[in-house]
Amino acid sequence: MASKVAKKNIVYQSSQISEYYGNNRQRWDDLYKSEKWVFERIAGEKESLGKILDVGCACGGLGKALGEKYSFQSYTGVDINSDAITFAKRNINFEQPVTLINDDILNINTQSEYDIVASLGCADWNIETEKIVAACWHGVNEGGHLVISLRLTDREGLNDIDRSYQYIQFFCNEEKPERANYVVFNIRDAFKLFKNLLPQPLLIGAYGYWGKPSETARTPYHDLVFAVFYLQKAPNIRNDDIRVELSLPISLLF
Numbered sequence: 001m002a003s004k005v006a007k008k009n010i011v012y013q014s015s016q017i018s019e020y021y022g023n024n025r026q027r028w029d030d031l032y033k034s035e036k037w038v039f040e041r042i043a044g045e046k047e048s049l050g051k052i053l054d055v056g057c058a059c060g061g062l063g064k065a066l067g068e069k070y071s072f073q074s075y076t077g078v079d080i081n082s083d084a085i086t087f088a089k090r091n092i093n094f095e096q097p098v099t100l101i102n103d104d105i106l107n108i109n110t111q112s113e114y115d116i117v118a119s120l121g122c123a124d125w126n127i128e129t130e131k132i133v134a135a136c137w138h139g140v141n142e143g144g145h146l147v148i149s150l151r152l153t154d155r156e157g158l159n160d161i162d163r164s165y166q167y168i169q170f171f172c173n174e175e176k177p178e179r180a181n182y183v184v185f186n187i188r189d190a191f192k193l194f195k196n197l198l199p200q201p202l203l204i205g206a207y208g209y210w211g212k213p214s215e216t217a218r219t220p221y222h223d224l225v226f227a228v229f230y231l232q233k234a235p236n237i238r239n240d241d242i243r244v245e246l247s248l249p250i251s252l253l254f
């Protein structure tokens with residue numbers, strides 16, 4: 001990554017987050033093809049997804065979307081934006097236990113107890129992406145999965161909000177819309193990051209495709225691969241034991 005300077009995560013204040021995510025990405029069919037593919041891949045024949053931690057849950061839409069197709073034991077959502085969590089508390093009405101926390105995932109002492117930890121559009125939407133990935137991985141139990149979306153390039157990656165960012169401006173033209181970091185990973189750097197997690201993953205899989213950056217993004221990249229990774233945790237993995245399953249365009253690699 002280009003920037004190695006440690007910075008603090010942004011505490012997003014914008015009410016546009018709850019306005020947008022309160023009305024979008026609430027149903028299974030609202031999820032991207034890559035997201036559906038990955039959840040179906042890791043669920044296999046199982047009906048229950050177990051305990052879910054949704055990092056950057058916004059209004060809890062992922063819980064509702066997964067609930068249309070699967071059962072689960074509990075749903076925990078964490079979001080740094082207070083409006084989103086307030087909305088989520090009204091939005092979610094599951095029979096299963098629900099916990100909603102308004103905080104930065106980096107401030108939370110997560111136990112390694114979740115069957116699925118999801119970070120969809122979160123780790124690469126803030127500053128401390130690599131720390132967020134590590135915190136999410138820590139929350140995964142043995143046998144469980146991290147599901148994480150990243151933007152990929154075959155060129156050099158970028159984690160520098162002054163050079164690659166997204167306006168949080170889903171509806172109206174505010175005078176000073178808040179900016180989110182728009183982190184892009186070189187494909188090899190993404191694998192290095194995952195391979196070096198502790199404990200090392202048993203499996204690293206990915207499903208993704210080329211697309212254009214969002215219209216609200218200001219970034220030097222014209223084309224990116226939007227990928228969802230799935231990593232499975234198991235004890236005592238040696239480097240050589242890590243398996244990969246890739247469904248990515250070959251032009252990203254060669």
Ligand SMILES: C[S@@+](CC[C@H](N)C(=O)[O-])C[C@H]1O[C@@H](n2cnc3c(N)ncnc32)[C@H](O)[C@@H]1O
Nearest residue numbers: 012025056058079080081104105120121122126
């Ligand atoms: C692009 S939205 C994605 C929302 C949802 N995960 C989805 O895919 O529909 C990113 C969300 O992550 C939250 N977020 C960003 N950084 C965070 C952090 N460090 N800890 C917790 N939440 C964070 C934002 O407030 C926002 O609600």
